Amino acid sequence: MTRTNAALLLTALLLASCSQQASLPSDTPSASPVTENPTGTATVRVFIPNVAPQGLRPQYLPGTTTGLRVRLGTFDQTFPVGAGQAGCEAVTGGVTCTFTLTVPAGEQTLRLDALDAANHVLSTASQSVTVVKGQNNAFNVLLTGVPAAGAGSLGVTSRPDEVTGPAGNLTLDRGGAFSLSVALRDASGQTIINPGLPAFKVCSSNAGFSLTNPTTETPTLTAPEPTGTTQSATLYVPADGNCATTAGPLASVNVSVPAFHLALSVPASVVAGSSAVTSAQLRTALDNVLNIAGRTVAFSTSAGSMSAASATTDATGQASVNLIAPASVTTGTVTASSDGVTANASFTTTAGTADDTTSTVVVSPDAVKVGQTSAVTVTLKDANGNPVTTTPTLSATDGAVIGTPTASGNIFTFPVTAPATPATVVFTAKVGSSVVGTGNLAVTPYALLVRDGVNPVVAQYDFTSAAPKTFAVSEQGYAGAFTVQASNTNVTASLSGGTLTVTPVRAGLTTIKVQDAYGQEVTFDVSVTTVSITVY
Known part of the structure; x- marks a missing residue:
C-alpha cells in the first residue's frame, strides 16, 4: 500500500573547529553554555520533508517533526524546526534547518530526539561518537522510530475473498496460511519504515493461530481449519517485545475462524x-x-x-x-x-411402480351373453402395498370394446362390452410396458329356440295329416345361419331364414336336430302314422 509517512534517517554533520568557545544563536532556546575544554564548534543540519504523497523517501525525519533535541556530552538543547523557525529555510520538498552548537571534544554520547508539536518523541538515536578537535566531524545518525501504543496496525494481505470484517476484527473463512502486514506508527500517526524501524515481534494469544517470521513486517499466520465452534485469537505487537506483555500493544488485530x-x-x-x-x-x-x-x-x-x-x-x-x-x-x-x-x-x-403381485384386475360380472356389458376394475399397488395412482391401460381380446375409465385414488374402473360372438375375453392391464394383471370374461350365446307357434316345441310332435308343419327358429343376438338334420327320410326338413318346415313322407319316427354356428342344438321327434284300408 502507499504510505505517506517519513523515514527516520538523519544525516547529522558535526563540524568541530579549533578549540574555542562559541555561543549559541540568539534565536535558539537558551541553554547552559558548555564550558568544558577543549571545545569545538559543531553544526547540525536537518532536512524535514513535506509529507510525500507518492510514497517514502529515505534519509529524512518525520514530516511532523517540529523540534529536535540534541544531547552531546553535557550539551542538551531542543531546537524548533520547521518553516519560519530560526535557522530554517524552505527548500524543494521540505525545510532545511542548520544549528551551530559548542560541544566538547573527545568521545561523547550523541543522542537525538525528533519531537512533534505535543512534545512526543517520534524518533530517537543514541550512539557513541568521537569529536576530534581541529577537523570537521561528520556522523551519520540513524534515528529509530518510537512506536506509539495502539497507533500501529496488523492486517491480512492475502486470500482477500476469504477475509471479511472491519479492520481490527477480521474473520477468516477457513484455516491455512495468511500473509500479514505490520505497520508501526509514531505518536503523530506516521508509519515507521526502515531503516528506522525498531525491532518488534508479533505474538498470538492462541497457540492454534501460529506465526512464522514474527519479527518481520510480513509475517505469516497459520490459522486452524474450522471446527464446530468459532476459534479466535488476538495478534499483537507488545511494546517490550515480550509476548507475556499483553497490555498497551503497539498494534493488534482480532482474528477468528467461524464454525463450519x-x-x-x-x-x-x-x-x-x-x-x-x-x-x-x-x-x-x-x-x-x-x-x-x-x-x-x-x-x-x-x-x-x-x-x-x-x-x-x-x-x-x-x-x-x-x-x-x-x-x-x-x-x-x-x-x-x-x-x-x-x-x-x-x-x-x-409409492413405487405398480406390482403384479399386489395389484388386482377384477371382472364383474365375469360371465355375460354376447353383446352384454361388464366392468373391469384395476386396483394398483406397489410391492409394499402402497396405492399407485398412475392411470393404467387396458387391452382385450376377441373384439371386446373398452370404454373410458373412472378413477378413485388407485382404483380404475373400465366399462366393457362383450363381443357379438361367444369367447373367453382376456383383459390385460399395464402401467407403462409392465403387465400388472389380467382378468377373464366368459361370453356365451343366448339360447337357441325352436317354437311351435308361441310355445317351445314339444319333445315329440305327431303329424295328424300329410300336410307340412312349420316351426319358428330363433336366437337373440345371433346373425348367423341355422342348420337342420333329419335322422331318416320319413320326413323332409328344411330351413328358410328362421322358419323350419317339416313334411311327412312315410310313417315312422324321426329325430329333427336344429343347430346354430356355435354348436347349440335343439332336438325333437316327429312321428307319422298312416292307416291303410284294403277293400276286396
Whole structure:
C-alpha cells in the first residue's frame, strides 16, 4: 500500500573547529553554555520533508517533526524546526534547518530526539561518537522510530475473498496460511519504515493461530481449519517485545475462524422401501466447500433407517450413507451432525411402480351373453402395498370394446362390452410396458329356440295329416345361419331364414336336430302314422 509517512534517517554533520568557545544563536532556546575544554564548534543540519504523497523517501525525519533535541556530552538543547523557525529555510520538498552548537571534544554520547508539536518523541538515536578537535566531524545518525501504543496496525494481505470484517476484527473463512502486514506508527500517526524501524515481534494469544517470521513486517499466520465452534485469537505487537506483555500493544488485530456448517443433501422424494444416497458436505461460514478429510459425521432419520450410523468425510469434505426409506408412504427427516454442528433435511416417501403381485384386475360380472356389458376394475399397488395412482391401460381380446375409465385414488374402473360372438375375453392391464394383471370374461350365446307357434316345441310332435308343419327358429343376438338334420327320410326338413318346415313322407319316427354356428342344438321327434284300408 502507499504510505505517506517519513523515514527516520538523519544525516547529522558535526563540524568541530579549533578549540574555542562559541555561543549559541540568539534565536535558539537558551541553554547552559558548555564550558568544558577543549571545545569545538559543531553544526547540525536537518532536512524535514513535506509529507510525500507518492510514497517514502529515505534519509529524512518525520514530516511532523517540529523540534529536535540534541544531547552531546553535557550539551542538551531542543531546537524548533520547521518553516519560519530560526535557522530554517524552505527548500524543494521540505525545510532545511542548520544549528551551530559548542560541544566538547573527545568521545561523547550523541543522542537525538525528533519531537512533534505535543512534545512526543517520534524518533530517537543514541550512539557513541568521537569529536576530534581541529577537523570537521561528520556522523551519520540513524534515528529509530518510537512506536506509539495502539497507533500501529496488523492486517491480512492475502486470500482477500476469504477475509471479511472491519479492520481490527477480521474473520477468516477457513484455516491455512495468511500473509500479514505490520505497520508501526509514531505518536503523530506516521508509519515507521526502515531503516528506522525498531525491532518488534508479533505474538498470538492462541497457540492454534501460529506465526512464522514474527519479527518481520510480513509475517505469516497459520490459522486452524474450522471446527464446530468459532476459534479466535488476538495478534499483537507488545511494546517490550515480550509476548507475556499483553497490555498497551503497539498494534493488534482480532482474528477468528467461524464454525463450519453442514449442507445436507437428501432427495425430496424417495420411493417407499427403496434406498437413496444421503450426503453431508462440510462448508465454511461463507458457504465455500471445506475440503477436509477424516471428519466424522453421524446420521439418523425419523422414518426408516440409515445404512450406517456415521461416515467419514473424504478429500472433498463430504460424507455419504444411504437412507433406507420406510415401506409406507409418509414423511421423514434426516439429521446429520459433526462436532456439535447439526443439519436437517426432510423427505417424502412415495409409492413405487405398480406390482403384479399386489395389484388386482377384477371382472364383474365375469360371465355375460354376447353383446352384454361388464366392468373391469384395476386396483394398483406397489410391492409394499402402497396405492399407485398412475392411470393404467387396458387391452382385450376377441373384439371386446373398452370404454373410458373412472378413477378413485388407485382404483380404475373400465366399462366393457362383450363381443357379438361367444369367447373367453382376456383383459390385460399395464402401467407403462409392465403387465400388472389380467382378468377373464366368459361370453356365451343366448339360447337357441325352436317354437311351435308361441310355445317351445314339444319333445315329440305327431303329424295328424300329410300336410307340412312349420316351426319358428330363433336366437337373440345371433346373425348367423341355422342348420337342420333329419335322422331318416320319413320326413323332409328344411330351413328358410328362421322358419323350419317339416313334411311327412312315410310313417315312422324321426329325430329333427336344429343347430346354430356355435354348436347349440335343439332336438325333437316327429312321428307319422298312416292307416291303410284294403277293400276286396
